[in-house]
Each structure stands twice: as structure tokens, then as C-alpha cells.
Amino acid sequence: MENVTKADGMGKGPANHVALTPLSHLARARDVFADRVALIYGEIRLTYAEYAARIDRLAHALTLAGVGRGDVVATILPNVPAQSEAAFAIPACGAVLNTINTRLDPDTIAYILDHGGARVAIIDSQLVPLIQQAVAMMTTPAPRIIEVPDPTADVPASGMFETYDDFMARGQAGFDWVWPADEWDDLALNYTSGTTGRPKGVVYHHRGAYLMTMGTPISWRMTLFPVVLQIVPLFHCNGWCHTWMTPLLGGTVVCCRDITAAAIYDAIADHGVTHFGGAPIVLNLIVTAKDAARRPFDHTVEVFTAGAPPAAATLAAIEKLGFNVTQVYGLTETYGHVTECIWSDAWNDLPEDERATIKARQGVGFAIMDGVAVVGPDMQPVPRDGQTQGEIVMRGNAVMKGYLKNPEATAAAFDGGWFHSGDLAVQHPDGYIQIVDRAKDIIISGGENISSVEVESALMHHPAVSLCAVVAKPDDTWGEVPAAFVELRDGAEATAQEIIAFARSRLAGFKCPKQVIFGELPKTSTGKIQKFALRQQAAAL
Amino acid sequence: MENVTKADGMGKGPANHVALTPLSHLARARDVFADRVALIYGEIRLTYAEYAARIDRLAHALTLAGVGRGDVVATILPNVPAQSEAAFAIPACGAVLNTINTRLDPDTIAYILDHGGARVAIIDSQLVPLIQQAVAMMTTPAPRIIEVPDPTADVPASGMFETYDDFMARGQAGFDWVWPADEWDDLALNYTSGTTGRPKGVVYHHRGAYLMTMGTPISWRMTLFPVVLQIVPLFHCNGWCHTWMTPLLGGTVVCCRDITAAAIYDAIADHGVTHFGGAPIVLNLIVTAKDAARRPFDHTVEVFTAGAPPAAATLAAIEKLGFNVTQVYGLTETYGHVTECIWSDAWNDLPEDERATIKARQGVGFAIMDGVAVVGPDMQPVPRDGQTQGEIVMRGNAVMKGYLKNPEATAAAFDGGWFHSGDLAVQHPDGYIQIVDRAKDIIISGGENISSVEVESALMHHPAVSLCAVVAKPDDTWGEVPAAFVELRDGAEATAQEIIAFARSRLAGFKCPKQVIFGELPKTSTGKIQKFALRQQAAAL
The missing domain is CATH 3.30.300.30 (ANL, C-terminal domain)
Incomplete structure (x- = not known):
């Protein structure tokens, strides 16, 4: 039938084929959820109508500043509202979002700005001296700097650069977004942490980020109108794509500049936070919080944790406090989490220690991945015996396009038709993966x-x-x-x-x-x- | 940057680009949810491992029978296990699934078999006489008939054709599925009800069905491990794609041959059904059930209803019984539901009558649609005044490829770059759509x-x-x-x-x-x- 249908007027057209992009979620939410709260930070509350209008203006202002399709715009920001807005506005003007880690040294920032070629950089006012040092070290033309003061955190404008709000005021609400011509178009550029040598620039496409946002609610037991606390920095795999996901669910993002136990408890008690992601040290903060920082709440908060196995004592303690912790695993190259330790009720009655051992496993592939496997050097799966070590490899639509300007590293990462994580693991008889180590560790x-x-x-x-x-x-x-x-x-x-x-x-x-x-x-x-x-x-x- | 990246080894490859298809959900579930119950019918319980193995065998048997990529295989079945298995096995051998309405007259069935060109037809044993009549009226070679007896419903084999289980036994578990070469490849062929003239053959692609399965859990407040009662026939928009969706969530499908109040209550009480879709007459069945048919249960059952506004009294009564009803709307051409009446808590305190009025609205576009609009003859949106009538038009990835062998009808349906529903509606100030009528009504x-x-x-x-x-x-x-x-x-x-x-x-x-x-x-x-x-x-x- 395929040949028949191809000759039969059944090609792709605007009615039946639209490029997958997380921009769609916000375009829908501004209409369907116009009056719902999209974002909270300190005293700031933005409805979806207001949030989208600000994003329009920022996207338009960037366009007026000469930023066009495929240009790179960097951000060097903590998780303040400007970072969330930039996550949408930069793609909405056709540009590529390059979130840069705020804690890097000037030399590495200079390297990234040179390598990525950002035309504009939106930076936190507190980081002005750092960026000035970095810019002085650059070998290519410096980006135009827009700075973001943060009255909520008592961070004033330096007075040296145009402020974010002044820049945004150049643009108009109602600006027609520049939609991706193809869902494979570049969406974001994220540099690896670069523990060995220079960081590599991981390129994300619109399709992958869209599918991440569709798969995450399933594993995270997320229904309409979640309240998501932004603890994972947006410069880390774009915060596991959660900011792009939230409008899909009509949810609210609660920004978090400084990660303290009091800030977390307050966000839960005051704003009804239902979900957040964070490293195990964030769990520690919660468990070891002083009494004065604690606040009561009466719902279960779903927590994704990644990066290291949480301590058994921490897990036992945090679950009693009303948090349900799920271990996930992924890399910058996979848009964040691509495995999850799906819990089975059959394990509920195991001793605390055994439950913690299971909870620390990386688990099984996410719904949107087409393969997460542990393989030997021959690329064949290792036995599922919980003993034999192999490398974790992945295949699926949430794997990066490749490394920017580094075809050798890209080819090596994709050797044999799989993405090579570099992480060593065993696979248990039930298929659950457990990381043994980074190869280099x-x-x-x-x-x-x-x-x-x-x-x-x-x-x-x-x-x-x-x-x-x-x-x-x-x-x-x-x-x-x-x-x-x-x-x-x-x-x-x-x-x-x-x-x-x-x-x-x-x-x-x-x-x-x-x-x-x-x-x-x-x-x-x-x-x-x-x-x-x-x-x-x-x-x- | 785009030009840079295209020259930079960042093309699509097996590691980072996989065709979207609902087959992926079952491939994952057979591994990740191997021991969970995939399907229930009468005394039959299949785990995901068993369900997938049967699907392997059926797909392999079809391959051995000469069915190849792009061939059409028809089913004329009620919602029995064979229909769910066929929904996966037919695409898993590369073929196109053509579910035919079991209540059609022989002449129309003959027309569909001729027009679609099915190579094989899998039919309910009770329908043997009907199919024989239809085959006698065909003008092209008849399909090979496989019949499905149903001991659960006391339907014996006719003895005239090979049975489903005998046919399946020719195949092997572990058969390597034939994956779509491209996500735009044909997945299913669904004939419209054809109230005027001959039915049209609506062609679905893998991409659209996959995205339907990803969007539905969000609007249906669905988390892992739902129990889905199959009331919507699989010959009606493939049961709104719910059978393809269920493995994504590790859920259980409960088959339903005969739709009675007792069958529904029993499925809820005995199997813990959490979700089902059905026309308003199904709601009536539940509300008007005799006491003997009722069974107690203590969870909320989520119900999608479509096709007509449910009666206010029915809505009021059914919600007291533990069902939450959401109105959805769509057409065969849109894979099922593409609008949903998302409920706002602000409406909870309205009088029952007003709540029923809102609940009967078709609502707003689904998450995966890029546009559902009400437009005038100039294709411009009508004012959102709840008064001005226009036609509902849609655009998005859950719109059909087109009508088989009917380029004129396809072109007319997609006129102006939107799919034309033929339904007249108004749009309320909050954006909610309400159908006024079919143009012809x-x-x-x-x-x-x-x-x-x-x-x-x-x-x-x-x-x-x-x-x-x-x-x-x-x-x-x-x-x-x-x-x-x-x-x-x-x-x-x-x-x-x-x-x-x-x-x-x-x-x-x-x-x-x-x-x-x-x-x-x-x-x-x-x-x-x-x-x-x-x-x-x-x-x-």
C-alpha cells in the first residue's frame, strides 16, 4: 500500500505534519491556561498570558538586535525568572539556547563563548566581574551583554550594561515566533562539565526536547497542574527539560536562586510544590534541616534524584517526611534522565536497607528511549546476573545530535550505532541497571x-x-x-x-x-x- | 550554527533518531513490565511477556503467509484479545491494520475489502455467515480468512476456516518485528462510518498514533499502571489509540465483548478498572443499571465520553456513583479525541445544571495538537463570543495522512492547510469550543x-x-x-x-x-x- 499512498496525495502538509518542539507547549498554554500561574519567584507571579507576553517581547527584542535563525544566545544565570523566559524566548526567535554554568572559571567561560560563538549573553548582575574577566580572555568578538539584576535577592544592576527589562521593553507582545523549519533543527547547546580537558558542546534538537517533555510526566506520576520547584540548574541539561515541560501540564514553575532547606520547605508549604529534581545532597539538606527551617505540608512530594546513590539513612528519613524519591540517570548528552528506577509495590515490605539498595539503582529505560543496554566490548548485552560489568549504551530520540565542531568525538560517542555513556554497570535479573562506576573512576x-x-x-x-x-x-x-x-x-x-x-x-x-x-x-x-x-x-x- | 552543524557529523543515525511508533511501547513493556498483567478477558490473564510472545507468533505467522511491508490485514472482531493482539502484530510484520466495523452490512464490508485490498482477514466466528456473504459480493480476490472462536462468550469455531490459535501456532515467539522504515509509514486504515455515500479509507501513520499515546495520559490524569476497560470498539479510530497506549504505562487492558452495565461494574469491582471511554449511552447504562448489576468500588473511574452531550441528569447521577466524566471530541480523521473539556476547579461550586452545561462542551485542543480553531469562510477565527458560528478546523500531528485512493477528498479535507471537520461550533470567551451542529444536521x-x-x-x-x-x-x-x-x-x-x-x-x-x-x-x-x-x-x- 505504501507505493499507492505515496502516489495518492497523502504527503506531509501543514494540516498533518508539524515540527515537534517544546515551544508548542507554551503556545497552547498561553491560550488554554491563560489565567493560571506559570511562574513564581519571591513576590513575582506570572500568569501564562503574562509569561508568554514577556517571552514574546524578549524574542522580538533579540530579533531586533540582529539575532536570527541558528544564532547562539548564551545565558549565565541562576534559576531566576529570566532563565525560564530565556529558555523559551531564545528558541522563539529561531536562536540556539546556550546555558552556561554560573560557577565556571573565566577561562572556561571564555572558551565556551569563543567555541559556541554566542551573539548575545544574558547574565546575572552578580556575575558582571566574572564575565568581564571572561570576555577579556576571548579570542573572537565578544557577545552583547544584557544583565539581569535580581531585587528579590538584593542583587542590583551594575550600571555597566543594558538591563534585561530595558532590553525586553524594545520588543512587542504578540511577536510572531520563528518556528523551527524542521524538528531536527538546533534548540540548545550545553557544554559538558569537562572534568577531563575542555568541555564539549552538546547540541540538542527540538524533537528530542519535545519527546523528553512528553515522557517525563509518565515516569514522574505527574498529572495536570503540577507545581515544579526548579532546583536542577537550567545550565545542567536545561534542568532536565522540566521548564519546557511545565506548560504542557498547565503547571507552575517555582524559581529557586539559592538552594537551602528553608527555601525548599517554604516553596512546598507556601506554593504547594509537588515535584522537584535534585542531587542526593539536596535530599541531605531536607533531612538534616534545622527545626526552624521545616514547614508542615500534607501531600507527597515527588523527587527525582540523580548523580549518586542516596544514603540509606537519608532515604529512610526523607520518605517519612512526605517525599517519594525516584532514582533516575542520564547525561548531558541525553537531555537529562533516560533511565528511572520504577518502583514495584512488591518491594514495599522489604527491610528499609534492602529498599534503599533497590532505590539506589538506575533502573530501566525511560518510555521515550528505544534502548538502554549494558554491553560488553563486542556490543552484545552482558548476562543479567547482577555481576557481569559492561558499558551503558543508549539509543533513542533523546540522544544529542552530536558535539559541536567535534566530528571525531561525535563519531566516537556513536560508535556501533549506540551512544556510549562511559559508565560501567551491571544488569540485574529483573533488567534493572546498576552503575558500578565511571570507567575513569x-x-x-x-x-x-x-x-x-x-x-x-x-x-x-x-x-x-x-x-x-x-x-x-x-x-x-x-x-x-x-x-x-x-x-x-x-x-x-x-x-x-x-x-x-x-x-x-x-x-x-x-x-x-x-x-x-x-x-x-x-x-x-x-x-x-x-x-x-x-x-x-x-x-x- | 545550522550550517555548521550540518557539516559537522551531526546527522541522524541509529543512536539518536528512531521512528516514532506505538510498537515501541510494547517492545519496552515486554522487558520492563514482563510479569505485569497486560490483558484480561474472562478467565484469560496474559502478562506482558505472554502477550508479546503471542504477538510475535501472530506477526511471524502473517509473514509466513506472505504478508509483507505495506500489505493490508483486516480484522472484523469485537473487543476480544485477538483484536488487541492484532493491533500490535499486524504492524509488527510491517502490514497495515484495517479494523472493520462488525455491524456493517455485507455490501459495505465487500466494498471495504475490495477498496482496502486486505490480504488476510481475521474475523469473529459468529460473523462467518456475514463475511461469506461479503466475500461473495467482492470484485477482487478475497482475503484469506482466519476465524476467532470465543469460548468465553460461547462462540464456537465454525469449522470452515483455520482458527486464530492454529494460525498463530505457525509462528515463533522471538520473531524479529518489521519496524517502520519511516514514522510516516502507514500504520492503519480506518473507514469512516459513511452516513453519506461510500465510506472513505482514513490512513494513519506510526508517528500520529505514537503521539496520541503520549498525549492521552496527560489529559486523562493517568499515571503508571492504569486498568483500561475497552468499551470503545477497536474498529472505531482504533479505540482512540488506547490499546497502543496501555503498554507505555505498564497498564492492563480489560477486553469487553458485550457492553452491559453488569460487565462494566464487574470489570471495575473485580479488576480495578480506572479508565474507559464510551458514548453517552454507556453512561446511561451505568446510571440506569438494575441493583443486581451494580457493584461497589472505592476509587474514582475516569471516563472519556464523546459523540453527543451527556444529559445533565446523567452527569449528576454518574458523578455521585464514583465516575469523573470528561467530554472529548474528535473524528476518525484525527485518531480519536483531539479536544478535551479540561475542568477548572473554579467551576466546582456552580449549580449542577451549569456544571453539566460546561461538561458538555468539547473544550480545548489536546496537548499534541498544534491548532484547533473555529473559523469562518475566510479561514479567520470567529470572535470568542459564544455566539458566532464557524467550522472546527484542526492542524497537528494527529491528523490523518489522507483518504486512500481518493486524492480529491484528501485535498478538499486539507483545503487552506487545515483539516476541515465539517462540524459547526461556537467558541466561548475562555476559548472552549462548543459544537453547534454537523453542517448537514x-x-x-x-x-x-x-x-x-x-x-x-x-x-x-x-x-x-x-x-x-x-x-x-x-x-x-x-x-x-x-x-x-x-x-x-x-x-x-x-x-x-x-x-x-x-x-x-x-x-x-x-x-x-x-x-x-x-x-x-x-x-x-x-x-x-x-x-x-x-x-x-x-x-x-
Whole structure:
């Protein structure tokens, strides 16, 4: 029949084929949910009609400033309203959104601005000195700077650049958006954290982001009108695409500049937050909050967590407080989460410790992914025995287009027709994936591979441990031995000997840390522990 | 940047571009939800592993029977397990699913088999005589017939054709599915009900059905693991795509051959049904059920209804019984529902009658549609005044490819870059659409247009009215006058004079029916009232 239909006037046309793009969600919400609250920040409340009108004006102002289809516009902003608005307005003028991590050093920011070629950069007023340093280090023409003061956080304008509101005032509400000509068109440019070498520029297309927004509500048990607290920075995989998703559901985004226990509890109690994503350290903040910061609420808050296995004690404590935690996993290259630890009611009656062990698994592929597998070097799936290690590889519409101006890295990432995560994992008999380690974090001791994640997971069951990281320490005899860096819970105490003895009760001897160092762990702005810094520290011990 | 990226190794590849198809949901569910119950019918329970294995075998058996990519396979089946399995297996061998209405006459079935060119037809054993008549009337080679006996409903095999299970046994579990080469490839062929002239063959593509399955859970407040009762026949827009959607959510489909109040209550009480779709007559069945048929349950059942405005009294009664009803609207050409009457909590405290009036509106465009509008002859939107009539037009990825072998009808349907529904509507100030009438159902009386739907809606507020239809009756003086056909509620009484007086209290005099006829209304198999039959009856009065 295919040949018949192709000759039969049944091609694609404007009535039956529209490019998939998250812009559609806002275009619909401004009409269907016009009077519902789209965004909250401090005293600011924007309805969808107001939010969309501001986005129109920003998109129009960018157009008037000469930004056209395919141009790059950077943002260097915390999760303030301007960041959410930019997430829509930059694509709505046909441009590519380049969210840059606010905590980078000037040299890396200069590299990204040079490499991405941003025409305009929208920056937080507090970051003016940083950006000035970065711009001075650039080798290509600097972007036009628009700065965003933040009265809510007592951040005044520097007076050096045009402000965001003044710039936006140049544009008009009702501006006709520039829709993607093709859903494969570039939507966003996100630089990897670049723990080794220069960061790579990951390119997202409209299709992938749209499908992420359609798949996320399913795994997140999300129905109409959620209230989403923006804890995951929008410069981290565009906040896992949650800002683009919220208008689909007529929901409300609650912006969060500073992530504190009080800010989280207040947002839940005052605005009825139903969902947020965050690293396990965010869970720690909630569990260890001082009484004065806590607020009562009577609904269940759904939490996506990623980046590291949460401590068993943290999980047990947080669920009693009214939060339901789901482990997810993904990379910048996959628009955020592409696996989820779907909970089975059959596990409800397991002991707390076993439940925590399951909850720390990365789980199964998201609904929109066509394959998430653990494979050996031959690209064949490893046995589902919970033992055999392989690399996690993915295939699906939520995998990046590639790395900007880096065809070699793109080709390597897509070798064999799958995206290679670089993460080592086992697959359990029920198909659930569990990360063993980043390839580069494996510790090789006396010829044996030790998974730093396995050792960390064991230590996280210790009731006094709030957070920990295990890295290789060079050793004359064994080549490398594990060293553990530990943050204790507030008020809790433990000695290095106790921690090592606890590890011995759960792990083979050669896997146990030979040294335990207490203190706060260095973290990236997204809450990931900076293992490279710990490796340097361990080497110097 | 676009030109840069295109020259930059960032094209589509197997890792980052997969054709959208509802087959993906089952491929994932067989792995992720292997042990969950996929399907229930009588004593039959299939897990996802079992369901998918049967689908493998059927797809393989079809392949062995010579069915290849783009071939058409017909089904003439009630909502029994074979129909759900065929919905996946036929596309899984690359073929096009042609579900045919079981209540058609042999001549129309012969026309559809000739026009669609089915290679194989899978039919209910009870329909063997009907199909034999139809085949005898065909002008092209007849399809190979596979028959499906149904022991659950005491329907034995006729012995004349190979049975479904015998045929399926030729295939193997583990058969490699034939995936669509392109998401625009044909998935299904659905004939319109053809109230005027021959039915038209509406062609669906994989992309549209996939997106329907992603959008429906959002409007239907659906989270993981729903239990979906299949009341809407799969030969009607493929059951609004719900069978393809269910594996996405790890849910269970409960098959329903005969739609009775007892069957519905039993499915809710015994299997925990959470969702079903159905015409307003299904709501009537529930409300008017005898005590013996009722069963208690303690959750809310979400119901999509479409086709006609439900009676106010029915709505009031059914909501007290634990059902939440949402009006949706769509056509065969739009894969089922593409508007929904999203409820606002602001309406909760309105009087019952006003709530029913709002609940009967068709509402706003679905999340996956890029435009549902009411336009005048100039294709410009009508004012949102609740008064000005226009035609409902749609644009989006859930609009058909076109009509098979009918480029003229396809071009006419897509005139001006929108799909033309042929339905007349007004748009309220809040954007909610309300159907006034099918263009062909408008009554022209003394030069004034009367909306038959408006008159029906008024009569439906009368407490004794269970169902009604208003059509034009030829009249020497006025050209046409409205005549009302009314089904009364069980045990209720009303005279024609009372009904007319009630209409006068709500409508202008010229809009009130001049004649009221009591009795059961003729309906299609999908519960639509057959107005053409009533027009004939009215003309003969």
C-alpha cells in the first residue's frame, strides 16, 4: 500500500505534519491556561498570558538586535525568572539556547563563548566581574551583554550594561515566533562539565526536547497542574527539560536562586510544590534541616534524584517526611534522565536497607528511549546476573545530535550505532541497571578492579555517613588502593577505624578503604562530587 | 550554527533518531513490565511477556503467509484479545491494520475489502455467515480468512476456516518485528462510518498514533499502571489509540465483548478498572443499571465520553456513583479525541445544571495538537463570543495522512492547510469550543438556522429525558421544522406537550420542536444516533 499512498496525495502538509518542539507547549498554554500561574519567584507571579507576553517581547527584542535563525544566545544565570523566559524566548526567535554554568572559571567561560560563538549573553548582575574577566580572555568578538539584576535577592544592576527589562521593553507582545523549519533543527547547546580537558558542546534538537517533555510526566506520576520547584540548574541539561515541560501540564514553575532547606520547605508549604529534581545532597539538606527551617505540608512530594546513590539513612528519613524519591540517570548528552528506577509495590515490605539498595539503582529505560543496554566490548548485552560489568549504551530520540565542531568525538560517542555513556554497570535479573562506576573512576588494586561506587554504596549504609566519595590513592605495593572521603551527618560521630570495620562487614577486604578522611567534599554547582580534586588530595596524602 | 552543524557529523543515525511508533511501547513493556498483567478477558490473564510472545507468533505467522511491508490485514472482531493482539502484530510484520466495523452490512464490508485490498482477514466466528456473504459480493480476490472462536462468550469455531490459535501456532515467539522504515509509514486504515455515500479509507501513520499515546495520559490524569476497560470498539479510530497506549504505562487492558452495565461494574469491582471511554449511552447504562448489576468500588473511574452531550441528569447521577466524566471530541480523521473539556476547579461550586452545561462542551485542543480553531469562510477565527458560528478546523500531528485512493477528498479535507471537520461550533470567551451542529444536521426554518444540537441540549436538561435527537421535518410553510425523538429514563413519564413546553422555557419559539416522538433511537455500533434514519422517519410522519 505504501507505493499507492505515496502516489495518492497523502504527503506531509501543514494540516498533518508539524515540527515537534517544546515551544508548542507554551503556545497552547498561553491560550488554554491563560489565567493560571506559570511562574513564581519571591513576590513575582506570572500568569501564562503574562509569561508568554514577556517571552514574546524578549524574542522580538533579540530579533531586533540582529539575532536570527541558528544564532547562539548564551545565558549565565541562576534559576531566576529570566532563565525560564530565556529558555523559551531564545528558541522563539529561531536562536540556539546556550546555558552556561554560573560557577565556571573565566577561562572556561571564555572558551565556551569563543567555541559556541554566542551573539548575545544574558547574565546575572552578580556575575558582571566574572564575565568581564571572561570576555577579556576571548579570542573572537565578544557577545552583547544584557544583565539581569535580581531585587528579590538584593542583587542590583551594575550600571555597566543594558538591563534585561530595558532590553525586553524594545520588543512587542504578540511577536510572531520563528518556528523551527524542521524538528531536527538546533534548540540548545550545553557544554559538558569537562572534568577531563575542555568541555564539549552538546547540541540538542527540538524533537528530542519535545519527546523528553512528553515522557517525563509518565515516569514522574505527574498529572495536570503540577507545581515544579526548579532546583536542577537550567545550565545542567536545561534542568532536565522540566521548564519546557511545565506548560504542557498547565503547571507552575517555582524559581529557586539559592538552594537551602528553608527555601525548599517554604516553596512546598507556601506554593504547594509537588515535584522537584535534585542531587542526593539536596535530599541531605531536607533531612538534616534545622527545626526552624521545616514547614508542615500534607501531600507527597515527588523527587527525582540523580548523580549518586542516596544514603540509606537519608532515604529512610526523607520518605517519612512526605517525599517519594525516584532514582533516575542520564547525561548531558541525553537531555537529562533516560533511565528511572520504577518502583514495584512488591518491594514495599522489604527491610528499609534492602529498599534503599533497590532505590539506589538506575533502573530501566525511560518510555521515550528505544534502548538502554549494558554491553560488553563486542556490543552484545552482558548476562543479567547482577555481576557481569559492561558499558551503558543508549539509543533513542533523546540522544544529542552530536558535539559541536567535534566530528571525531561525535563519531566516537556513536560508535556501533549506540551512544556510549562511559559508565560501567551491571544488569540485574529483573533488567534493572546498576552503575558500578565511571570507567575513569575504577580503582585497580593488585590487578583487581574495584568499583568506587560499590565501596561508596557500602559506606552510605553507615548511619553516621551523610556523603562519601572513594577514589584511587597511589600505592607502592598495590598500584592503587581505595581512599574514602566522608562527610558525617550533623551531630553524628565516627572514627576512621569504625568506618573501615563497617566496610569490612559488607565488602571483600581488598575493596575496603585503607584510609578515611573526614570533611566537606568538593562539589560542582550541580552537586556532583569532584573526584578529580579528591584524587589529587589522595595522591598528596 | 545550522550550517555548521550540518557539516559537522551531526546527522541522524541509529543512536539518536528512531521512528516514532506505538510498537515501541510494547517492545519496552515486554522487558520492563514482563510479569505485569497486560490483558484480561474472562478467565484469560496474559502478562506482558505472554502477550508479546503471542504477538510475535501472530506477526511471524502473517509473514509466513506472505504478508509483507505495506500489505493490508483486516480484522472484523469485537473487543476480544485477538483484536488487541492484532493491533500490535499486524504492524509488527510491517502490514497495515484495517479494523472493520462488525455491524456493517455485507455490501459495505465487500466494498471495504475490495477498496482496502486486505490480504488476510481475521474475523469473529459468529460473523462467518456475514463475511461469506461479503466475500461473495467482492470484485477482487478475497482475503484469506482466519476465524476467532470465543469460548468465553460461547462462540464456537465454525469449522470452515483455520482458527486464530492454529494460525498463530505457525509462528515463533522471538520473531524479529518489521519496524517502520519511516514514522510516516502507514500504520492503519480506518473507514469512516459513511452516513453519506461510500465510506472513505482514513490512513494513519506510526508517528500520529505514537503521539496520541503520549498525549492521552496527560489529559486523562493517568499515571503508571492504569486498568483500561475497552468499551470503545477497536474498529472505531482504533479505540482512540488506547490499546497502543496501555503498554507505555505498564497498564492492563480489560477486553469487553458485550457492553452491559453488569460487565462494566464487574470489570471495575473485580479488576480495578480506572479508565474507559464510551458514548453517552454507556453512561446511561451505568446510571440506569438494575441493583443486581451494580457493584461497589472505592476509587474514582475516569471516563472519556464523546459523540453527543451527556444529559445533565446523567452527569449528576454518574458523578455521585464514583465516575469523573470528561467530554472529548474528535473524528476518525484525527485518531480519536483531539479536544478535551479540561475542568477548572473554579467551576466546582456552580449549580449542577451549569456544571453539566460546561461538561458538555468539547473544550480545548489536546496537548499534541498544534491548532484547533473555529473559523469562518475566510479561514479567520470567529470572535470568542459564544455566539458566532464557524467550522472546527484542526492542524497537528494527529491528523490523518489522507483518504486512500481518493486524492480529491484528501485535498478538499486539507483545503487552506487545515483539516476541515465539517462540524459547526461556537467558541466561548475562555476559548472552549462548543459544537453547534454537523453542517448537514442544521435545520433551516423560515430562513433561520436552527442548531439541532442546541435543541437537543435543552431537552437533555429535562429530568425524564434519557436521550434525544432533533432533526428537520419537511414543512410546507416553514421549509423545515424541528422534530424531536426522545428516549425516556426507565420509569419516567412525560408527554409531548410537556417536552415542548419545557423547550419553550429555554429556547426561542422557532427553535422548539413541533413534534415529539417517544421510543428507542436507532444507533450505530459506536453509539452514535443515526440521524439519517430519523430524518426519513420524520419525513414520513
